[in-house]
Amino acid sequence: MTSMERDRMIDTAVGLCEKYRNEPALLLEILHDLQETVGYIPEETQPAIAKCLNLAKAEVHGVVSFYHDFRSAPDSNITVKVCRAEACQSMGANRLLEDILARNGLPKTGTSDKGVTIEEVYCLGNCALAPSAMIGERLMGRVTADRLQSAIEGVGA
Secondary structure, eight states, rough: OHHHHHHHHHHHHHHHHTTTTTTTGGGGHHHHHHHHHHOOOOOGHHHHHHHHHHHHOOHHHHHHHHHHOHHHHHHHHEEEEEOOSSSHHTTTTHHHHHHHHHHTTOOEEEETTTTTEEEEEEEOOOOOOOEEEEEEEESSSSOOHHHHHHHHHHTTO
């Protein structure tokens, strides 16, 4: 990231804080807007947000790192979420997750060299069709490792 890009992202973060009147209680809204605008929550913006909201840098970082929906790095090309809630686990989600991680060369959740990010989540709201997974915004039910891998490859991995 160039210093100009960095400054622009910080300006965007400061502008969003001003939009929300520098109200600390609106930190989540500010972070959601920043992620929607920039694509992620750059680490460089967190001290600026903390200063605007009169919070400790650790408080802002703690919120960003606590919520799985916030990304502190640019998103990969393909995000795959595998549900591990009870209904999905009872229908083989743990084995599905292990298989899909192995097929994409990952020992645990994370991003592969091909830009496939695999995450485990706890309930996609599709319990009747367990096990469930999601690729981008596409929800899939009764997923097998073969079907999920085909879908991943179908979107460009």
